[in-house]
Amino acid sequence: MTDDEDDFRIETRAxxxxxxxxxxxxxxxxxxxxxxxxxxxxPGEHRGYEYSRTGNPTRTDLExxxxxxxxxEYGRCFSSGMGAINTVLNLLESGDHVVAGDDVYGxxxxxxxxxxxxxxxxxxxxxTTDHDAVREAMREETALVWVxxxxxxxxxxxxxxALADVAHEGGALCAVDNTxxxxxxxxxxxxxxxxxxxxxxxxxxxxxxxxxxxLITDDAELDERFGFYQNSVGATPGPFDxxxxxxxxxxxxxxxxxxxDNARELARWLDDHPAVDRxxxxxxxxxxxxxxxxxxxxxFGGMLSFELDGTLEQASEVVETTxxxxxxxxxxxxxxxxxxxxAMTHAAIPREERRAAGLTDGLIRVSVGVEHVxxxxxxxxxxxxxxxx
Numbered sequence: 001m002t003d004d005e006d007d008f009r010i011e012t013r014a015x016x017x018x019x020x021x022x023x024x025x026x027x028x029x030x031x032x033x034x035x036x037x038x039x040x041x042x043p044g045e046h047r048g049y050e051y052s053r054t055g056n057p058t059r060t061d062l063e064x065x066x067x068x069x070x071x072x073e074y075g076r077c078f079s080s081g082m083g084a085i086n087t088v089l090n091l092l093e094s095g096d097h098v099v100a101g102d103d104v105y106g107x108x109x110x111x112x113x114x115x116x117x118x119x120x121x122x123x124x125x126x127x128t129t130d131h132d133a134v135r136e137a138m139r140e141e142t143a144l145v146w147v148x149x150x151x152x153x154x155x156x157x158x159x160x161x162a163l164a165d166v167a168h169e170g171g172a173l174c175a176v177d178n179t180x181x182x183x184x185x186x187x188x189x190x191x192x193x194x195x196x197x198x199x200x201x202x203x204x205x206x207x208x209x210x211x212x213x214x215l216i217t218d219d220a221e222l223d224e225r226f227g228f229y230q231n232s233v234g235a236t237p238g239p240f241d242x243x244x245x246x247x248x249x250x251x252x253x254x255x256x257x258x259x260x261d262n263a264r265e266l267a268r269w270l271d272d273h274p275a276v277d278r279x280x281x282x283x284x285x286x287x288x289x290x291x292x293x294x295x296x297x298x299x300f301g302g303m304l305s306f307e308l309d310g311t312l313e314q315a316s317e318v319v320e321t322t323x324x325x326x327x328x329x330x331x332x333x334x335x336x337x338x339x340x341x342x343a344m345t346h347a348a349i350p351r352e353e354r355r356a357a358g359l360t361d362g363l364i365r366v367s368v369g370v371e372h373v374x375x376x377x378x379x380x381x382x383x384x385x386x387x388x389x
Contacts, residue, residue: 010069010184011253018064019246030061032243054231058239062246063214066204069183069249070196072216074223076230077242081179081199082107083235084213086115088175088195090229091222092143094120099137099172100146101128102357103154106346108146108177114348125353128158129289131166138170145170147193148177149186150293153305153341153365154358155280157289160296164192173222179203179332184256186297189218200237202332203302206248206255212237255334255370259302262376263368267304269377275388277309303331305341305365308388315340315362317387324371324379331367336376338366 008016019030033056038049049055059077067075078084085108092098100112102125112123124137128147138145145167149158160176167174175195176188182203188196198204200212217223230236237245260283267281282293283300293300308314318338319327325338329345339345342354342361349359368376 006068006071013068014065014184014252015250017068018061018066030058030243030246032239033057034239052239053234053236056236056239056242058242058246059237062242062249065246065249066183066198066214067216069252070178070189070216071183071187072189072196073218074220074226075214075216076223076226077200077237077245078213078215078230079235079237079241080211081197081201081213082111083233084197084199084215085111085177086235087215087226087229087233088144088197089116089121090233091173091225092116092119092121095141096143097122097124097139097141098144098146099124099126099128099134099142101148101151101156101158102126102353103151103156103359104146104148105152105177106341106348108148109346110348125357128163129156131159131162134163134166135169138166138172142167142170142172145172145174146177147174147188148180149188149296150180150282150301150303152180152303153280153346153363155282155287155303155305157282157287157293157296159292160188160191160193164194167194168192180301180303181297182252182256184252185260185299185301189216191296194219195222200245200248201330203256203259204248204252204332205245206251206333207244208330208333208335210241210244210248212241212245256299256302258370259368260299262370262373263302263304264300265373266366266368266376266380270304270306270380273384275308275384276306278307280305302368303366304368305363307360307363308384312342312361314387315364316343318380318383319364321383321386322379323382324375325366325383331365333367334370336367336369336371338364341365 063075164174173194176193196216198214281304
């Protein structure tokens with residue numbers, strides 16, 4: 001695209017940003033540069049690439065594409081979402097302190113508490129919808145405020161601008177995990193966040209066939225540090241993985257429109273179902289942060305959670321009985337998935353902490369795919385009927 005690519009709407013940038021037809025062949029899709037090393041013109045004189053851990057042309061195109069979608073200047077890609085999170089944590093030093101939400105993804109909680117606490121990094125997990133609680137948790141040594149929105153799996157919506165202000169008032173960075181929303185629905189840099197994190201495995205890849213992560217920022221110094229850790233630690237994606245995500249971002253807008261439509265209708269249907277006690281979905285007017293979600297997001301996403309007025313065993317029977325919904329971890333693919341966070345994605349969090357945050361043993365999380373919504377309703381109806389009768 002031209003230097004004025006920011007003038008194009010996101011649907012156009014999803015297809016074209018960071019990508020030009022191959023100058024030799026005219027190929028529209030970015031080639032898969034399956035190289036480990038590159039010829040140099042003289043010792044230390046190369047044509048932009050020297051070793052693929054340090055940089056790869058396929059990866060460069062993806063990084064530029066993702067930065068454009070988020071409205072950021074710089075992008076860095078990693079071999080997983082956890083690799084991206086680890087790179088943010090590499091910014092910390094012994095004695096630093098982090099404030100994070102009390103219902104973050106289980107893998108995030110695990111790396112915080114079981115990896116970085118042993119390096120004398122302290123963490124406080126608080127209700128990030130309560131800005132006073134976040135402000136009270138801040139210390140002189142707080143270096144980072146970690147935000148998910150919507151959160152995984154309780155679908156709480158956090159006010160990015162307000163939390164960025166709290167972080168900056170305390171001299172800390174604000175990092176936002178934007179995996180659930182994607183840049184099609186929400187762009188945290190616009191609200192003052194310093195760093196945006198993604199699991200590319202989810203909606204940006206979109207087809208359950210690739211694992212990856214990304215960090216996007218407007219800060220050149222931060223990007224330089226991310227690049228140093230990207231190269232030094234080596235958690236970088238291969239060129240084929242980058243190619244798959246580039247293929248995925250091209251269809252992100254049309255997929256997200258269908259995910260959102262299906263999730264909205266399914267949430268309303270579940271909310272009226274006699275066997276369902278509670279539905280967590282920002283698109284419902286009953287959601288406590290519905291108005292914030294409507295202001296901060298362009299739509300409400302494809303993720304929802306719900307609870308039955310019953311037992312752990314009853315919820316397990318639901319997730320084991322569905323046929324269209326696959327019982328599986330992960331999310332964001334074209335196919336619908338269902339899971340029980342307490343036993344699967346969030347099992348690493350101690351039960352007492354899960355329950356204190358409102359994550360009950362019987363909570364069911366759903367990644368709503370792009371199938372026909374009536375088939376999704378019928379599948380859940382059969383499973384709910386089997387579990388409650």
